Amino acid sequence: MSGRQRVVIVGGGFGGLAAARALRRAPVDVTLIDRRNYHLFQPLLYQVATGELSPANIASPLRGILRRQKNCRVLMDEVTAIDVQEKLVHAAGVTLPYDSLIVAAGARHSYFGRDDWEPSAPGLKSIEDATEIRKRILFAFEAAERSDDAEAIKVWLTFVIVGAGPTGVEMAGAISEIAHHTLKRDFRKINPSDAHIILIEAAAHPLGVYPEDLAVKARKSLERLQVVVRTHTKVTNVADGFVEVESGGAAERIATHTVVWAAGVAASPLGRKLAEATGCSLDRAGRVQVALDLSIAGRPNLFVIGDLANFSHQDGKPLPGLAPVAMQQGQYVAKLIQDRLKGRESKPFHYKDRGSMAVIGRYSAVALVGKRQFSGFRAWLIWVFIHLMQITQFRNRLLVLMQWGWSFFTRDRAARLITHYRESDGHDDRPSQ
């Protein structure tokens, strides 16, 4: 395998995986390194957090996906530093020399400098996040059922979702379905439909990136699901047992044990390390400003793609953190590397926007395909079709289809397990024993 150009790809998300696959016929040696052993289909993560799907349904082992691609090896390890002088990637267990490097390390959620909020308001980026949120949502109903105090029950049955982007909207809709349908007849004392589901958004509309009339439709759909949508509202504090918000100058405290954080994005800390090493600039979210060919300042062989990249050459705004952006960027860099090997020039990267969509609760969605807008059941069908087709492995596609079909007819959610539960999780609200 020696003598050939070595391409190292950091991260096996949509961008990194697309780059690796697009290099399958190139005369290069590819190493894909990720601290996970699987590729995660993030758009369906909220369905794991709400007990609809199992983690394995949306996570495919990277080795399995790349098994037949002989020019690619996969390493599970965490990258700790990048030495741009010596062209080395340092990880906890290995050191990898590279000729070309593609950094696709993604992003996590941002608490806008208030990381102390995280324990009380977990975000939704990983399998562990999803099972943690699933545990909290389901446990809240259990704790309410075993309480005798009306006020305590009300607090347990209050769910706050911060941020009304696609993830926040999807979570709010799914929690509403759990309360009004899935758990409807499961309890003897409480009525799960008494749940208060509050979606908090600082901007004027939910799904603010969509055209206003779609955003208005989204709000109406959410309200029909009995989600309280509070726009123009800012979170000022989160702690164990409450969220404090401010709206039109008035402050308010909402008592709750279950807060889901779906606001703000912070790029991987690898961005900062790259900036220190190369002098490239970062935006406010920690994303790396990339050149027209997705390389970074003065390092033509070092590319940054996906959620970690800020590409604002197209219309002044950075491209959104969506799977299609990352995938097109991965494919672009793979082609550029091959073009260079052949001595060919490459055109600048150009993102082809094929549309975007978000689900709102049960069998309702909004979708934007080119200039055409869809909403309601029709948008949901488009969403189902596109997501099913994109799931990485055929087996998972079948399993997801079966589980969606089942839920469609029974409104059941089989994966509503409380795992990794510690008795201390529920202590705060209890009288001393």
Next chain:
Amino acid sequence: MSGRQRVVIVGGGFGGLAAARALRRAPVDVTLIDRRNYHLFQPLLYQVATGELSPANIASPLRGILRRQKNCRVLMDEVTAIDVQEKLVHAAGVTLPYDSLIVAAGARHSYFGRDDWEPSAPGLKSIEDATEIRKRILFAFEAAERSDDAEAIKVWLTFVIVGAGPTGVEMAGAISEIAHHTLKRDFRKINPSDAHIILIEAAAHPLGVYPEDLAVKARKSLERLQVVVRTHTKVTNVADGFVEVESGGAAERIATHTVVWAAGVAASPLGRKLAEATGCSLDRAGRVQVALDLSIAGRPNLFVIGDLANFSHQDGKPLPGLAPVAMQQGQYVAKLIQDRLKGRESKPFHYKDRGSMAVIGRYSAVALVGKRQFSGFRAWLIWVFIHLMQITQFRNRLLVLMQWGWSFFTRDRAARLITHYRESDGHDDRPSQ
């Protein structure tokens, strides 16, 4: 609901759930309390530990199972004490008065007084155990792939299973299949088939409870799968990085990072609490000695069933810790409670042994049905049929069938995810960084 007899059931395993269901038409108020929110189909837990099935495939929410049973409520809570004078069950969040109490709190694994071995040799009793073991097995191959040291690779690829009962045999067979089939073409540097899989057993045969010729067949099947079966061998020490064994007077140290504990059973600590409160006697494993009607010494309304009970009236030996024993005992107590309400006498409990079976790797098993013995593929088919029929929910039955069918043809295991991984999990073996 007042005025009716209150039956409290502690534990939603096979015994507790069977008791609750058998009381569905009785004029009593049933409360089932469990610290989990689901019933776990333990016989398939090893398939979660080896990436074949997802946790949700073998865990069904108790509320879902008992939704339609109007005389039964479910509480998720951990029982902390039982007050036999006042007839109260104390849990972390509630206190429950009872007229009849059925304790079905089960068992965990026992380290024979060496609980310090547990971190290095986790057992297999819960979903969390299973995902922990799955993580360790899969991570071992990842760590081997990223190592450059032949000796370190050999240690990572050594897997030790302690105890050759059904769980130990099933684990050894499944790890062999992972090494020889599932991961066959997944790595570029290591050959997963180089794995050493060592099954350690203190007795003369694996599956010692079976007739000797079946045990001999089981050993041959295991050896065909390249599992090293070391009988007459005792574990004398387990720590991070090794297992020490003794065999025929000779001591030996086996270097490994992956040890699975499948030996020994320790009854729930509730047994000891019952003994302190009632003076009932415990056996060496901490199980409660029960009377002919499964009640305990002088407490005709307090029953102990399943793995927590020692019932040795039938042939002098305690009944084995199997699902059918627990289920029959649960049904027996439910009937006894109803008989008493009607003023009828009950016959003593009698266990009807319908057979037992264990899987040995790929499409091979041993089964004992009455006096008839089966082995190989035929026994495996019986095993598949019986287990599929016993899985609690129809949806899960379909999902499991589909995944088994898929694996049958592709030898793939979709759920091979490493979750809840911390970088420190792999540190011990690494050179300092």
